Amino acid sequence: MKKYFKKDEWNIVEEGFHPDENRIYESVMSLGNGHMGIRGNFEERFTGDGLQGTYIAGVYYPDKTKVGWWKNGYPEYFAKVLNAANFIGIDLIIDDEVIDLAKTKVKSFKRILNMKNGYLKRKFTITTSSNKEFNVEVVRFLSIVDTELAAISYKITPINCNASITFTPYLDGDICNEDSNYNEKFWLELQKNVEKYNANLTMKTKKLNFIASTSMKWCIHEENIPINSSISVLENEKFVGNKISVSAEENKSITLYKYISVTTNRDYDDEDIVNKANERVKYAYEKGFESLFKEHASAWETRWNNNDIVIKGDVEAQQGIRFNIFHLYQTYNGMDSRLNIGPKGFTGEKYGGSTYWDTEAYCLPFYLSTANHQIAKNLLIYRYNHLEKAKENAQKLGLKGALYPMVTMNGEECHNEWEITFEEIHRNAAISYAIYNYVKYTGDKKYLADYGFEVLTEISRFWASRVTFNPYKNKYMILGVTGPNEYENNVNNNWYTNTMASWNLEYTFDVIFYLQKEHPTRFYELTDKLNLSDPEMCKWKDIIDKMYYPHIDSLDVFEQQDGYMDKEQLSVKDLSETDLPLNQNWSWDKILRSCFIKQADVLQGLFFLNDRFDLETKKRNFDFYEPKTVHESSLSPCLYSIIASEIGYIDKAYELYLRTSRLDLDNYNNDTEDGLHITSMAGTWMSIVYGFGGMRIKDDMLSLNPCIPNVWSKYSFRINFRGHLIKVSVENNIVAIEQQNGSEFNVNIYGENYTIPSKGEITVYKR
């Protein structure tokens, strides 16, 4: 943990130049708009350490997965998020000196991510070898209004001299994924074109035939007035650019505006995408930087008006939550049901594949509460559309029903570690839980008849074929699994997995009863389609009745898995600083046989099935497991924070809140350089709304049970519940609820029901 950024409610500011930590700043300063994203790289040349990263949503590469020893059932490929053509590049030459911030003298430097309006700004002063000084100011954004567009304003001002300045705006497709084996390149040049004021570069992936076409146009101003320049054309393999030379006078700014469009054959026919890219960039160029920016910035303001969380009295906490909300919306906007939310979004290459159980378990609640319900529904439909592939996946492992992949781009499993791929089967329950959660929140029960029941049935079938009946104990067991705590592999009877599997079967029965009653025709249509029989359902019932749950009797807590208590029982505080993070300092076997917990496991179950456990049970389990948890998954502290709030451990909840909300900003797990933990950012949001806010849905009613950390004077959040847009404000023992949009409805606050008038507000005092 280290403080990299100054406290600021709306901005993330790097003060001074930190080339040694550049990757960390690059990750944090990433921009994205759902369609594409770029890390906080420099426009001008930089030969220092960094990861030039440009990513396009839905464009990936099925890399060969060669491992030493193959396991039967492994997928053919390991999907990789694909680093695409660099479109921000603008080389800068002053009097024949190439500017390279790794070599050129940098006198002052500031890099600012403005979250309120969604742009990245850099302001720096450089001194050339002939002691000429220049101020540079660069602003760029990826439009959230026109997501195929990006624009850069690159302004340079000589301070103590005149100078000859050459800009080379370019498009570079000669890009290699950093995680590529043997530096294999994944893109081929398909076509290119470059003229004096515009250029296009169109690349195609070696596999799957993704095509991405990037166009650029530019213009150049002196003190806001267009000027003439000497222009030449550059063309190389996978590269197009212009070389533009102007004479700059002391104290007169020269600004190059670069407009970029990126189109892909995910959205257009192959033969159209170059034209579309050219058309789009022409539109941007004609509209101009200021107008484009204005509508982009204003769209961000609208978003914040609907979804902002305001915290008073704690700038770090405020900065943290906005940073999380900002990056979530940069990554996924829900417009495209073929897309999902990658753990690193557009901020890095790690965790290659796009979709994990993170989406269902962590991201769904955020989108449910902050956006139109169609967006959450799209996330569910994504899995519905992959049901056939999930069935094939189960079959490949010799099992029935559907096993959703651990990691996927298109519904196929694309990860190859047996202990994860084959054994981390709890992910299946998260898919079911998302359906439950969606219906509970939105009330859209029709979803069950239309889509949900098929998924629930096939997943139930999976569980029924995956359990082992133990006749000696008259119990069903689930052997050989990896739970959410991936610091245990191939264990028997992970409590969370067994609990969720049984819950899953129960919920399927709930849905069966509902459909039988409310949609009998559709129900019989579905049982027919699914070939669902009574004996099959009897087996499910038997499993529910006889599921085995490991338990530590002496402490009355759930046992994470069989044999957990045979481990040496230690606490994180017994560790020395040099041990942490364990995954960077301990060998894997040592981690596995230790009692230390990567992320919420038993507690994940207490969170999901919140209403099944009383406060004392939650407390006992929290008290036992929390001290053993190292939170080396980004998904961990948010969950613990929520439960800590619920059981009244506010200080602990606040400590964990800071950890989750500032995980990347303060680099808690020493891995911000790899990219940001996008999916856990939704968990951060939950740690306020579900945690401090105590929001739950019970019997179709919104319920709140707010508390507030000591250091905060006030906080507020906005949520959308079934068409009611409300703002919840919490001060010490006072809760105010304002309905900004929607009709009168009831809310349960601290256990009492209140009516919130349309466009009205109520205030409740905690007794």
Added chain:
Amino acid sequence: MKKYFKKDEWNIVEEGFHPDENRIYESVMSLGNGHMGIRGNFEERFTGDGLQGTYIAGVYYPDKTKVGWWKNGYPEYFAKVLNAANFIGIDLIIDDEVIDLAKTKVKSFKRILNMKNGYLKRKFTITTSSNKEFNVEVVRFLSIVDTELAAISYKITPINCNASITFTPYLDGDICNEDSNYNEKFWLELQKNVEKYNANLTMKTKKLNFIASTSMKWCIHEENIPINSSISVLENEKFVGNKISVSAEENKSITLYKYISVTTNRDYDDEDIVNKANERVKYAYEKGFESLFKEHASAWETRWNNNDIVIKGDVEAQQGIRFNIFHLYQTYNGMDSRLNIGPKGFTGEKYGGSTYWDTEAYCLPFYLSTANHQIAKNLLIYRYNHLEKAKENAQKLGLKGALYPMVTMNGEECHNEWEITFEEIHRNAAISYAIYNYVKYTGDKKYLADYGFEVLTEISRFWASRVTFNPYKNKYMILGVTGPNEYENNVNNNWYTNTMASWNLEYTFDVIFYLQKEHPTRFYELTDKLNLSDPEMCKWKDIIDKMYYPHIDSLDVFEQQDGYMDKEQLSVKDLSETDLPLNQNWSWDKILRSCFIKQADVLQGLFFLNDRFDLETKKRNFDFYEPKTVHESSLSPCLYSIIASEIGYIDKAYELYLRTSRLDLDNYNNDTEDGLHITSMAGTWMSIVYGFGGMRIKDDMLSLNPCIPNVWSKYSFRINFRGHLIKVSVENNIVAIEQQNGSEFNVNIYGENYTIPSKGEITVYKR
């Protein structure tokens, strides 16, 4: 299981041409001489399926180990047995038609591995497109007298025509390992030279700077008379050869003799190896094919005279055991203490690294009994020399003492699957057991003072740091291991591992007592060097006293590991044929959660610690585990066969003997194409000598307890016990022991002591 070869006591014969199964025949027909080896490839061009394989002992490649997700502590590289320059190649052109057995019409075909004299012969008849017919007879061998030399006699006879015949003997270094990622090549050309009658090709590995220099010379005869020919010189990248054209007359044979030498910088200085190669090949050329062959064949006869096992009444069983002994001696001759025994020897590329615990657990007894004791000692010294690296390895995992690598070339771990590399720690006990076994067999207790004790101490330290004390049960446990049965991963308290760890500590104490008494000065020197303290030894004692052993009380059998009985209890006979082998038909998770056993695990312990368990215990455990064992490790059936013999299950022992001895010949596990199971061949030998022969060493005395399978009328084996070369012959209830070399000594037979006179024989009848 399939019968590929006809029954023959001394030969392995492929009758007819089987291009579709060529890889299987290639593996079986491999030749080797300890220094190098080649698969049973063809000299002339063959574009059909096959693996051209040429391997040189001790020459390997540290390949990058890229896997999807890295685990802390993984080695930097995965060692690969290196496929080296092909030196057997002789292209054949008849009247401008290139002969390629994948395309040329093959009228008859026979490939014969002659085990008695150690050569490979092919006899075939081909018909060219112009209907000319030719008989071809090719003989080759790798000299076991001059191990740097090989020779080929390639004879062709036109049957119904005259013809122009062109031979191209060549050396080809443009070789790619079949298991290379991305087809990376590992050899660079260092130098080459080609003249009319000789050529040299010298290659260097891209890493580690191994240099292998291959020279060839040739001559050509018509009907045994040297003849003139038109010769040209071929030179390409990594390739040298000669093109030799002659006119062949009907019914007159033309024979090309090709002599090859292979030298490496493992044996010579870099600057000498080319000269050495040229010198050696000149020697071979001058000696001539017949003389070279004669001394080679006669060396094989001497070997057989010392080590043959003769079985009467069962040709398949006879062929099987000779095949095993033959390949063992082809792979390792014990001359070079830097070498060890790779699981596939020189017959394939799988299992990259060279040394596994197979050496200590399976191969050592064979070399102990069939060769000079120095050879077995060399195998032990190999590990002694790697002690420092084993200590580094333990340290890397955060443990004390020494952890020997699972797979190694030079003492470093070179395998990267966490469940094996980090967890299959029982291998350490096998290193200790080999010391125990060597001393027990040879009586060379001085080895303990000179080398053994240091290894035992560091391994004991490892165990002491690897156990977990469970205060609730007042027991030491060993968590997170993989036992010999690799169809279980990351289990707790594998009975075998716990048992061997505790035995290991006990044996270390035995050695301490011995050294204290017999070599007190050396002992104090060693405790000083090793910094061995009383508290440390007290901890060892405590572990011995409180080790936990899983046990199935209801059946009174040892439990393979904690939770084994939670699995569904099935037998192999419950499986359908399409399930087997499991590792080719089931996904890994299904294998892991099944009760099926890959190889001897509990039974490995019963074998090693034979004298600790009574017959009834062995029977109960055999009866429980044998039906669950799929024997998908080559190391399995031999062990089960030995125990079956011991407990009187002779038919079962015989069935398992056939399986082990004909594993590769009959392709039981459907993997002969990958290469032969060399290390398990020593297990086959054990299944006769320890199994049917019932050989044990008790209190410095040789003890025998022979039985004989029903179908055999007689069998005999020869062993060397402490300087006594004896031949043991067994018929039904009759055992004859003949001392062929050595002084009078006592042997225990069926529980009674007998004196075997020098050069005399005794006969014992079973009561």
